[in-house]
Amino acid sequence: xxxxxxxxxxxxxxxxxxxxxxxxxxxxxxxxxxxxxxxxxxxxxxxxxxxxxxxxxxxxxxxxxxxxxxxxxxxxxxxxxxxxxxxxxxxxxxxxxxxxxxxxxxxxxxxxxxxxxxxxxxxxxxxxxxxxxxxxxxxxxxxxxxxxxxxxxxxxxxxxxxxxxxxxxxxxxxxxxxxxxxxxxxxxxxxxxxxxxxxxxxxxxxxxxxxxxxxxxxxxxxxxxxxxxxxxxxxxxxxxxxxxxxxxxxxxxxxxxxxxxxxxxxxxxxxxxxxxxxxxxxxxxxxxxxxxxxxxxxxxxxxxxxxxxxxxxxxxxxxxxxxxxxxx
Amino acid sequence: xxxxxxxxxxxxxxxxxxxxxxxxxxxxxxxxxxxxxxxxxxxxxxxxxxxxxxxxxxxxxxxxxxxxxxxxxxxxxxxxxxxxxxxxxxxxxxxxxxxxxxxxxxxxxxxxxxxxxxxxxxxxxxxxxxxxxxxxxxxxxxxxxxxxxxxxxxxxxxxxxxxxxxxxxxxxxxxxxxxxxxxxxxxxxxxxxxxxxxxxxxxxxxxxxxxxxxxxxxxxxxxxxxxxxxxxxxxxxxxxxxxxxxxxxxxxxxxxxxxxxxxxxxxxxxxxxxxxxxxxxxxxxxxxxxxxxxxxxxxxxxxxxxxxxxxxxxxxxxxxxxxxxxxxxxxxxxxxxxxxxxxxxxxxxxxxxxxxxxxxxxxxxxxxxxxxxxxxxxxxxxxxxxxxxxxxxxxxxxxxxxxxxxxxxxxxxxxxxxx
Numbered sequence: 001x002x003x004x005x006x007x008x009x010x011x012x013x014x015x016x017x018x019x020x021x022x023x024x025x026x027x028x029x030x031x032x033x034x035x036x037x038x039x040x041x042x043x044x045x046x047x048x049x050x051x052x053x054x055x056x057x058x059x060x061x062x063x064x065x066x067x068x069x070x071x072x073x074x075x076x077x078x079x080x081x082x083x084x085x086x087x088x089x090x091x092x093x094x095x096x097x098x099x100x101x102x103x104x105x106x107x108x109x110x111x112x113x114x115x116x117x118x119x120x121x122x123x124x125x126x127x128x129x130x131x132x133x134x135x136x137x138x139x140x141x142x143x144x145x146x147x148x149x150x151x152x153x154x155x156x157x158x159x160x161x162x163x164x165x166x167x168x169x170x171x172x173x174x175x176x177x178x179x180x181x182x183x184x185x186x187x188x189x190x191x192x193x194x195x196x197x198x199x200x201x202x203x204x205x206x207x208x209x210x211x212x213x214x215x216x217x218x219x220x221x222x223x224x225x226x227x228x229x230x231x232x233x234x235x236x237x238x239x240x241x242x243x244x245x246x247x248x249x250x251x252x253x254x255x256x257x258x259x260x261x262x263x264x265x266x267x268x269x270x271x272x273x274x275x276x277x278x279x280x281x282x283x284x285x286x287x288x289x290x291x292x293x294x295x296x297x298x299x300x301x302x303x304x305x306x307x308x309x310x311x312x313x314x315x316x317x318x319x320x321x322x323x324x325x326x327x328x
Numbered sequence: 329x330x331x332x333x334x335x336x337x338x339x340x341x342x343x344x345x346x347x348x349x350x351x352x353x354x355x356x357x358x359x360x361x362x363x364x365x366x367x368x369x370x371x372x373x374x375x376x377x378x379x380x381x382x383x384x385x386x387x388x389x390x391x392x393x394x395x396x397x398x399x400x401x402x403x404x405x406x407x408x409x410x411x412x413x414x415x416x417x418x419x420x421x422x423x424x425x426x427x428x429x430x431x432x433x434x435x436x437x438x439x440x441x442x443x444x445x446x447x448x449x450x451x452x453x454x455x456x457x458x459x460x461x462x463x464x465x466x467x468x469x470x471x472x473x474x475x476x477x478x479x480x481x482x483x484x485x486x487x488x489x490x491x492x493x494x495x496x497x498x499x500x501x502x503x504x505x506x507x508x509x510x511x512x513x514x515x516x517x518x519x520x521x522x523x524x525x526x527x528x529x530x531x532x533x534x535x536x537x538x539x540x541x542x543x544x545x546x547x548x549x550x551x552x553x554x555x556x557x558x559x560x561x562x563x564x565x566x567x568x569x570x571x572x573x574x575x576x577x578x579x580x581x582x583x584x585x586x587x588x589x590x591x592x593x594x595x596x597x598x599x600x601x602x603x604x605x606x607x608x609x610x611x612x613x614x615x616x617x618x619x620x621x622x623x624x625x626x627x628x629x630x631x632x633x634x635x636x637x638x639x640x641x642x643x644x645x646x647x648x649x650x651x652x653x654x655x656x657x658x659x660x661x662x663x664x665x666x667x668x669x670x671x672x673x674x675x676x677x678x679x680x681x682x683x684x685x686x687x688x689x690x691x692x693x694x695x696x697x698x699x700x701x702x703x704x705x706x707x708x709x710x711x712x713x714x715x716x717x718x719x720x721x722x723x724x725x726x727x728x729x730x731x732x733x734x735x736x737x738x739x740x741x742x743x744x745x746x747x
Binding site for chain 1: 555668671682687702704
């Protein structure tokens with residue numbers, strides 16, 4: 001999948017968030033081995049430090065996904081589907097830096113079996129396997145995700161730090177830094193710039209529909225404006241912060257647009273996007289224990305896709321019927 | 329009237345044909361293909377070995393014997409190839425050196441009755457096709473509208489305006505005949521960029537369409553001008569070269585038995601327009617025209633054309649182009665097809681107007697006739713879905729699935745449930 005290009009850019013920015021922490025453990029051994037200096041970091045040091053966080057997770061995810069797919073393809077007598085690499089990549093990018101082996105293998109295995117294999121593989125599942133894997137990891141290993149020294153976690157909050165800070169202090173963020181990706185967060189989701197590049201590329205390659213992200217943005221803005229009118233605490237968070245923070249942008253571009261788990265009609269794509277945007281803000285502001293909320297919202301919205309399509313089809317049939325009566 | 333449709337960039341299949349002049353090529357054999365005359369029950373009037381003149385009927389319809397199909401050349405019926413259940417696959421006529429042809433009486437004053445009769449006698453009635461189903465219209469049917477298609481957006485297609493300009497008198501005479509044929513509104517569908525000179529007539533409305541393929545498909549024009557209601561009402565359409573043929577009949581008392589087609593594609597040495605006999609054999613048209621190497625030949629375009637054998641194939645009745653591409657280049661099936669129909673947005677972009685692409689394709693794939701009917705299968709024929717088959721990663725032949733379903737609908741007389 002050509003999205004890899006965008007992902008590489010994305011991870012490039014991710015190195016920044018990894019380098020200035022206290023270093024101990026096997027990753028640090030590698031960093032020393034490659035001669036990178038963690039205290040006086042240059043481009044090379046950042047690259048090494050970043051790769052040492054991204055590559056092991058991706059490798060584990062890819063190997064696990066490949067193993068599961070191998071079993072299913074042998075059983076079904078179908079060729080192995082290269083799309084699983086993309087699934088593993090998305091999963092990796094939605095993991096926090098420093099995720100352990102067990103969460104990765106467990107989450108990936110669960111998703112490859114129950115959100116991919118049992119439905120017949122690529123294009124036949126109704127949920128995005130990468131998203132299912134992330135959800136499973138978040139539910140099963142909530143502590144493992146925030147355990148690493150890279151995270152400066154605040155007590156009482158899960159997920160990305162920016163939200164927690166906003167909840168506590170109400171500080172606003174540095175828009176430009178966030179846009180470039182210099183912040184803490186899930187590995188692939190921090191840099192809005194890189195995500196936009198990936199978006200442009202996928203639109204150019206005609207893989208995804210722009211309607212889902214556009215609908216999500218519209219839903220998010222409208223819902224945030226409503227919240228701003230009510231006001232108070234997190235409700236005051238402006239819409240651009242909602243876009244910039246957490247994994248909204250990444251999910252809107254790479255996850256929600258997955259053609260097999262989203263609506264198959266253009267009006268449906270709009271409806272689904274708007275629904276996702278509205279739900280996302282709603283969940284973010286009323287539920288502080290889920291500051292990001294992207295994963296549960298998208299899972300929920302994916303499940304509504306067949307229903308939305310059903311309604312769109314019903315309108316299409318009805319319009320044809322009315323036309324028939326008028327012209328008849 | 330103008331309407332802008334989504335642009336579609338076609339892949340590199342060779343350079344456009346040179347349209348500055350038209351070369352004439354001859355063919356020793358003319359073939360009438362059964363698949364070009366949908367909805368007819370064939371009865372052979374001239375068995376193998378019969379000597380026929382150009383314009384002499386060789387096939388008629390069993391139920392409506394007035395519907396005739398005439399031989400395009402003077403020669404001898406060489407072969408009648410039958411298919412399943414007495415259907416006709418092909419009827420081949422070997423041309424001889426004589427130029428025998430039949431002259432028809434042209435009525436002084438045209439009215440709907442004698443115009444119909446004239447078209448039927450001369451074997452030009454099957455030039456008309458009706459929607460839904462794309463059949464030859466029944467002899468006593470009345471359309472809701474008649475569309476004259478003078479726009480062709482298929483890749484490497486000839487420019488209709490260029491050919492009409494060469495035969496402008498005949499085209500005008502053909503239009504006169506059509507204007508007296510039906511009482512329904514008549515639309516001349518042309519590209520907004522092209523110029524076609526015709527006499528202003530209150531009966532004839534000019535509709536202009538804009539954009540790249542599939543903007544030129546007659547299904548799109550019907551959808552815009554007069555959506556078919558599908559409760560027994562039909563829309564008829566006829567191609568511009570058949571109008572020229574009608575004009576030839578009016579002025580020279582015999583139909584025009586030739587077609588101007590573009591001979592193009594990456595395997596063609598000198599892509600250009602050629603004038604060939606109706607139903608000419610592929611071997612005669614392409615002799616000394618193709619580059620060395622394996623070639624794939626399509627009667628029609630890469631997208632909606634029919635793959636034909638370069639030795640035994642022939643040009644289809646309604647095809648205005650012959651595409652020859654290198655078999656090792658474009659169209660080579662290298663990747664394995666995708667396992668499942670994935671709702672890529674491209675499909676919605678290329679779908680016929682008002683049609684939900686993915687739900688319809690799913691209904692076609694699982695053979696759900698009722699759902700396909702509800703989603704507008706009757707508004708379509710094969711060529712409307714050709715582009716979807718062409719760009720869908722699964723490489724399903726949706727056009728064939730649609731035809732199978734349309735046949736079932738026709739056979740069982742299904743109609744849309746009132747919902």
